[in-house]
Amino acid sequence: MTDQETGHNDETQEIRIKSAGHDDITQEIEIKSRGHNDITQEINIQPEVAELTKIFTELGASNELLWKVMWADKDVRESLKATARALLNVGISIADFVPVIGDAISLLADAAKWTQFDLTPNVSKEIAVGSEGLELLSGGFLPTHAIETILQIRHDAPQIKKGLKRTKKIWTAHEKAIKSKRVADAAAVFDSKSKET
């Protein structure tokens, strides 16, 4: 189906929302959409959130057992929750670009505010409901969930940073312990390769 058939030109629609956080963190969500049949969407969240998620994902894949100690730490646990929340909200904001289905997902996310699965706990119900009004005005095209996403990420950023520092502290301490001669010698006792010398 060509652009002429669908009635859409190759016009690029761009929505850019920026918000400066309290501690000088610039949060940016950039969404580009080109026609209904060829939607190109790009969302750039804070680089540190994306990088932290990547590391956490690698951590899960390469050594799931390390999750245990990280999850046991309150700061890291809250940071992981905030990171997961940020990712889900960004995903919903992308989906919100698609009329009808996206709106339904966005509405479900708003409805979840009245449950224990609230993805934007630090955004008021008034803002969540009010943003849906904008959605109606735009015929379902505006990804209004991005407003709640930005506000929530802005709130969560300090927690994510705190968790990052705590994670670093835990990893560094454990690395120091396992690199000590005492632990290396103990591990060598049970290492089949080093038994035969």
Place this chain on the structure above:
Amino acid sequence: MPQQFLIVNQKKPKMTKSLAQKKQALEVLIEQSILIDVDRKDELIAKISQMDEEAVDALGKFLALEVKTAKKFYHDNLGKLDSLDTKTN
């Protein structure tokens, strides 16, 4: 010559650790482990004296593998985390 042949193929003797040495090493590995609950470490260390060699070897190999895996993980990821932390400051 037969004698030379024997010398070339002679394997180095295996260094066998005594059970007491293994138990001592196991205690060190339990202390550093992140897989074992901190609250349970003392209890587990106290039980080492009752463990037979098979149990000591099994737990020891598992915890030695934890050390090996963790070393690789930190080598691969700690630098990334450090640079990320520097960027966010």
